[in-house]
Amino acid sequence: MDLFFFLLFAFIAVACAVSVVLQKHPISCALSLVGTMASLAVLYLLLGAEFIAMVQVIVYAGAIMVLFVFVIMLLNAGEESSKGRSWIAKIAGLPALAALLGILGYAMLTFYPMVGPKASLVHFGDFTGGGAKEIGTALFTEYLLPFEVTSILILIAILGAIVLARKEID
């Protein structure tokens, strides 16, 4: 069952991610990204992170991506123009990406082997420490300072957004 869900949603996630990169129209990209995020939320559930899964949907898919869609619709952005050039991206881009993926994959498989005595398995229900209570407790004790700092960051972001948006008016 775990394997089935993992494979299904991993496939959806990757397919949507590829679609983000390959789709011509920004709206399609945005909706593909929502698909990736939603399937990631399911994977989070499988990993026992129920609260984060919900927040992923509410915040990422439900708010941030709506903002993206909103802006795309507002600008009525069409398909992108193919003007511009970057010789380095053309030459080094794909090899570098392949190397990156290779190294990351190698590292992960080295440290977390698939089989053998050191293999660690994810089984739904193994880890139940991802509820709202646990997160809240950790957030307001151990991570209180980062939490407060983040709130200040958000305040700054609001101010920045307002300042930038005011220009639009006048």
Next chain:
Amino acid sequence: MEFLIITSIKLALILFVFMTTLAYLQWVERKVIAHVQVRMGPSRVGPHGLLQPLADVIKLITKEGVLPPHVNTFYYLAAPFLSVFFALISISIIPFGTGVEIPAFHMGGATYGPYKTMFELADANMGILLVLAISSMGVYGIALAGWSSNNKYALMGGLRSSAQMISYELPMSLAIAAPLLSIGSLNLRQISDAQAGYSLGVIPHWAIFAFPAPQFFSFIIFMIAAFAETNRIPFDLPEAENELVAGFHVEYSSMTFASFFMAEYANMVTVCSIATLLFLGGWQPLWPAAYGSNFVAPLIFAGAGAICMLHGMNPARPFDRITLPVFGVIFFGLAGLMAFPPTVPILMPMFWFLGKVGFLLFVFIWIRATLPRFRYDQLMGFAWKFLFPVALANLLITGFLVALVS
């Protein structure tokens, strides 16, 4: 396997009842508004127009679905589907009663059961968050419909809708958070159960009355935000007929058009159910059973049956002579069922829950009949400059009071 069968049965039942309800909600709305405006409302199709929904459905299904040439076909067709999908899926999490237990029984030589099931499709641990998550996804349907129609009115509607829904989600979440502070659970069933009991013997422990922090303001904020989230008057700017010629669904027709309406009514039912569960104590009766709250339902139904009978004896129209007594008998039967001791613990919670939801739905319709529409800047200003601060202050005070008591 057993679980799958029971769930399938529940699914079928809920789907049937729910879809019928959605169809009849339209009828109720038309009737209520008509009576508010001192009109008759639908009365031609069937007795008191009771068959009107059926006629509407048949009309919409058989109408030709126009696919305009200038639209983005994929998203144009996906949008109504998304809307209905997200609207219906959240119903599956909402508990609407305590549950039923069927003792083991013999049939045909084999023993079945015992069976025990709760009145809901899925008991989600984070039910309230899940509902929020799903409802926050609902905006995509409207936004996409607006955008893919390739029509400036539709686009305006879609833009308004996405901005409005993001804005009102904030006060709504904050209003939800306040009662959760004192209840201490995210599970909808536990939330409702936590509101059982009475102080001083009569005042129910519903969140809007609860000690130490009555959530009355939270309830009001939630309801206002709910109006906005469901695009209902006075916040129906995305579909404002006289500004945007029906807004985001201007290019839709037949079943695709009906889908948006279905989604709207389904969302209404969802938010009313959530409001009931969170603030009005779910299926907890208004006063204790010791003081006879269990007799309310039979009395109401019996009264309805008696009125039907009375009118049946003196019919206004020829066929009322048959239909009204039939209804009267049905009502009496229901009243008997409600008074029948073994079914009381099963039906009473459901009655109270549905009664409260029905009342809130009535409020929705009532307000639609009463209030004019907001202007767009007023709408946004109201959300950010009034509702949001008030919700924040309410949350703060609630948290303070809860911390003070505990």
Next chain:
Amino acid sequence: MDPQVLMQTLGKGVPTSWYLALSAVLFTIGVAGFILRRNIITVFMCIELMLNAVNLSFIAFAHEHRQVSGHLFTFFVMVVAAAEAAVGLAIILTVFKNRSTLNIDEIDSLKN
């Protein structure tokens, strides 16, 4: 790797490394989008994709070590992403207003 052993293992659960590999793949796809795409909004979305990939590995590590800290990192990443989206999209709006283009290759006033 012995296929039979692998199948046995998979019957019990999914190896953590698969989640991590998925995260790596998604991250790389995000980077690829960043390098290859020219629409500034799409590029921005690719950044979000990378953040999501990293979040997945955080959650996987949290499961691996049975600690809630990974969830909190993810939480903070989400909050920062929300702030970033608000400011970033405001910037994009301003840029579009001033230059009427969303092609990042044409937005190069800082050159030289």
Next chain:
Amino acid sequence: MQNLWLIPALPFIGFLINGILGRKLSKAVVSAIAVLSVVLSFGLVVSVGLSSGWGEHPIHQHYFTWIRSGGVDIGWDFMVDKLTMIMLMVVTGIGSLIHIYATGYMAHEEGYYRFFAYLNLFMFFMLNLVLGANYLLLFVGWEGVGLCSYLLIGFYFVKKSATTAGNKAFIVNRIGDFGFSLAMFLIFITFGSLDFGKVLSAAPGKPVEVLTAIALLMLLGATGKSAQIPLYVWLPDAMEGPTPVSALIHAATMVTAGVYMCSRSAAIFLKAPIAMETVAIVGLATAVFAATIGLTQYDIKKVFAYSTVSQLGYMFLGVGVGAFSAGIWHLMTHAFFKALLFMGAGSVIHACGGEQDMRKMGGLKKYTPWTCGVLACASLAIAGVPGTSGFFSKDAILTAAYGHAPWMFWVGVVTAGMTAFYVWRAFWMTFWGEYRGGDAGHSHDHGHAHTHGHDDHAHAHNHSHDHDHDHGHSHSHDDHGHDHHGTPHESPWSMLAPLVVLAFLSLAGGFLFNVPKFLESMFPLHEEVPNEEMLMGVSIFAGLIGIALSYFMYVANKELPGKIRKALGGIYTLVYNKYFVDEFYDATVVRPIIEGSTEVLWHGLDQGVIDGAVNGAGTGSRSIGGVLKHLQSGNIRSYATWVVVGAVILLITVGMNGGLIR
């Protein structure tokens, strides 16, 4: 159960009320709050004293843990033992009297509420200093009283000399506080605690070198706060503050904090003979030095300021020779008579309408008989006339000094004679002879001889322009001189009553409070010294000689001082200008620092090295950037690709070095 915390809390409440709301309150309310808070505090002290047998059964109260970090564990603890009891009585008792006095003295000042708020704050910190059961709390009080002292010296902040004097007091004290801080660090390192109980009981077992270092550093702190050589220079200037402040802070209480600290740390000092010797010598030197300066001053407050410095020197002499109880005794009697002297001086200045130069006084005894009488009592006491309070305490110190080293006794006796001389000189000049003030023509030219601390007295009750004082008191000095023709007047009773009480205490304090006996359990009585009667006789004789000489010079034969002044010539100028110590400090310390920082830090380091480095960095990066700018295509995707390439290289490098091998 007595709540010790209430003792400092009451003045603090007074401070809060007056400080926050004072502007809105009437003067009567302000003074009622200020006086009541201190008097109540005094009442509490008395009740604590009664219940604890005047410190016989020490009280120790822990309120909360203030700092806990690593090995540091400091609580907010108050304690009362006999030593604290004496200090508490002196601080709250004299504090109450001075508060009452100040209501009359400051009646017409602008910033009335501010004055009392500061004064109450001072009481809070002083009581904290005295009550604190560890060195850090003592230090809190120590710094707090320093702050209040600064605020009150600069009370007339529109006057430049006052703010300068405030700054001077603050900065000079910083040097002392530096020493005290170091002492605390050393104590903490050595003892692992700052609690008096733990430190003092553990002191005998520690190495002498460390204890000596601690004691010497404490002495440095004490010389700052208690105005000893070499840091005494701020105290005479502090007379810029209103006279009640001079009486309370710069004579009776704050400046004695150093003596209190040394006595409190007796266990440390007793184990550090070198430090004790240093204390004694510093005290003695200060006593003589300040006394000689006092001989020549004309400003009445300056005379008493140098007298304070000198008397503090006496106390340190007592501490240094091991007679802690004698030092404390002198602290107490000195608080009586010096507070009285200052307040009397204030009364005189008040009477003369802000005049401080004794050359323009004279003959005041017929205008201000009460003031004259009480000042006579104080002068008798400070001169050590037998039977007065000063006699007992001074004699106790001198006797102990003789037991320690006879030469110290003789120097002390000479100083006692000088003390008697200059105090009585001031007395005769002020009260005897003819009134010399008020004649037109010289009211402008006295500004050079003394600082301008008299603006605070620029009022008179029967004044024609009482009303505009609220606006212009700070520059009304000269107007004042003219307005004050010839009619010195007695002060109101709110000022005189405290004076009378203090006069009684000055005369009888020695009989009433036998401090060495009281403190016997803490500081053992000194061993008997041979020829005690002879020593006593010598010191009495010195005091009487001083009085007689002053009468002879300033009453009987008025030309004599002028002749002596001419005869001494250079020496007189030297002493009159306070040995040019301020100028010496200015030349050796202040100027080198200014010059050094200008030349070395500003021109050399900042402009040369730092600016050079910055400019160099700028030039360097520009030339490097000239090469690297070709990389900057302005194309974001190129940058991103570079980042990816860099990341790959980094990962490979890390991997090669074993980072990816398990």
